[in-house]
Amino acid sequence: MxxxxxxxxxxxxxxxxxxxxxxxxxxxxxxxxxxxxxxxxxxxxxxxxxxxxxxxxxxxxxxxxxxxxxxxxVLAVGTSEGAAVMGVPPARFTRLARLGLVVPVRFYLNRYRAVVWLYLAEELEQFATDGTNAFLLSGRTPEVLRSQLAAGVDLRARNWRGRHLGFLHRQTDDPWQRAGLLAGFLDPLKVAEIVEDPYERAHLNRFRPGPPAHATPGTPAAHLVEKIMTADDPDEIDWLTYDLVRTLDEARAEQPAPRPHPKPGPEPAPGSAAQKVTQPASAPPAGPPDPPGEPTRPTRGLLNWLRHRSG
Structure with missing residues (x-):
């Protein structure tokens, strides 16, 4: 049964x-x-x-x-398909994405190591059909947005990081795991400043998220994926730092990070004081001392004690 x-x-x-x-x-x-x-x-x-x-x-x-x-x-589309869904030219779609008005859901590297961002077709359709966004889909881009683009703003990576972190957070309730996820989006040197204890850092590393795009470790592609994974905007770094410190406090209060057990000391040398034991209670008592003036001989002292006891 x-x-x-x-x-x-x-x-x-x-x-x-x-x-x-x-x-x-x-x-x-x-x-x-x-x-x-x-x-x-x-x-x-x-x-x-x-x-x-x-x-x-x-x-x-x-x-x-x-x-x-x-x-x-779950249909994810690239720039050309996304532009078709929204009914705009690809160049305008890219500008909207750089401004953070549409948020990527995934990315991968093509054969030329170029980043290909993917967006949910469902979300793009909703954006295009929302009447309040009509001025963004045609005509001249507002001046405030054009100035941001001219300054080089590109929020695609940052918005993807925030979204991906939210995905990962939903998978766990453990504070150490949540702290490890946060640390995974910060530069390791920054994490070392926040978490000075090497055992805590080692514990956090167990929960660092893996790269979302496949790349051979140590290759230029892997370095590019790592760069996308790492926060680079000061506001984003500050937010992640604050959240990491707060989550670490929760984790420490719930359960300290594991530490190695102390190694046992070396075995005592033969004949050392550590190996001496007290005489069992069943052993015969030691004999009386030899009379004054006679040489000290353990055997003679024991015989004298036996004679004295038999007499």
Whole structure:
């Protein structure tokens, strides 16, 4: 009976790979849907990543427009496609993105190591159909926005970082993990200033988020991904620093960072004072001292004591 219970418990949840197949999504689409909160997941108690409840899969599949509705919600498009969705030229779309008016949801590096930003088609359509944004889609760009563009403003990376951090935060309630996520978006030297204890820094490193784009470590592509991951705006750095300090206080109060146990001392040398033990209670008492003037001989003293006792 216990075996049936275990089987039912395991069948109530699916691994991410199987859930993606049952929801008819590519793995990248599934991951994005999880990040967006479109698919609810739970942590695997065995440490095998996150899982999806069978009830959640059934809920999504019960939609009359499944799987089209689910796919439409995670459709990510680049600049050309995004411009077509909004009905604007690609150059205008890029300006809107640099100004932070549309926020990227993902990015990747192409073969030329150029950053390709991706946006949710659903959000772009909503932006274009909102009447209050009509003046941004045609005509002359307002002067205040043109001056920002002329000054070199580009909020795409910063906005992506904020969004990605929000995705990751939703996956954990543990303060040490949240602190590690925050530290992952700051320069390591800045983290060392904030977290002086090397054991705490080592513990935080366990929870640093991995790079969202694949690149061989040590390559120019990897350095570019790392640059995108790292906050560079003073306001953003200040905000992350404040949040990291506050979250660290919570983590320390809940549970200190693990530290190595003290190493045991060396074994005492044979015959040292540390190895001497008291005489057992069952051992015979020592004999009386030899008479004055006679040489000290342990054997003679013991014989004298025995004679004295027998007499």
């Amino acid at each position: 216990s075996g049936n219970t275990v089987t039912r418990a395991h069948s109530a949840f699916c691994a991410s790979s199987r859930a993606a197949r049952e929801l008819e999504l590519k793995r990248s689409e599934f991951d994005l849907a999880v990040h967006l909160g479109r698919i609810r997941t739970v942590p695997d108690e065995g440490g095998g990543g996150r899982r999806v409840a069978r009830a959640e899969i059934d809920r999504l599949r019960s939609d009359p427009r499944f799987p089209e509705s689910l796919r439409a919600g």
